Amino acid sequence: MILTVANLKGGTSKTTSAAFLAHALAERGRRVLVVDADPQASITRWAEMAEWRLPVVGKATGRLHVELEEIVGDRFDTSMCCQVASSWCSGLGRAGGRCSA
């Protein structure tokens, strides 16, 4: 599944939308991994503060497209990647098509 939450403008609910989508998909039985690729690490902080039951990994690296497939493996159906720089997005498709940005 490929979902994209994107907007060039800041403060337009990209992270909030990704957080709600991740939870909605998990409630529907998807095995969701949240990948926080945002150097601001907003979603990582939210997950800690709210004690999310969803797994969240921080991966603010330009090598995300190389490393993501091994992280996701067969354990997750959906990876919700937050705030991925546009130059990294092409790699996400190669990482199993289970990603969103």
Ligand SMILES: Nc1ncnc2c1ncn2[C@@H]1O[C@H](COP(=O)(O)OP(=O)(O)OP(=O)(O)O)[C@@H](O)[C@H]1O
């Ligand atoms: N549906 C909504 N209704 C009201 N407020 C919202 C809604 N979605 C997000 N917000 C608020 O808008 C602000 C910006 O949201 P968010 O951090 O998700 O945006 P962002 O696009 O990820 O920002 P950034 O570009 O800084 O990463 C936050 O204070 C958030 O609580």
Ligand SMILES: [Mg+2]
């Ligand atoms: Mg954000």
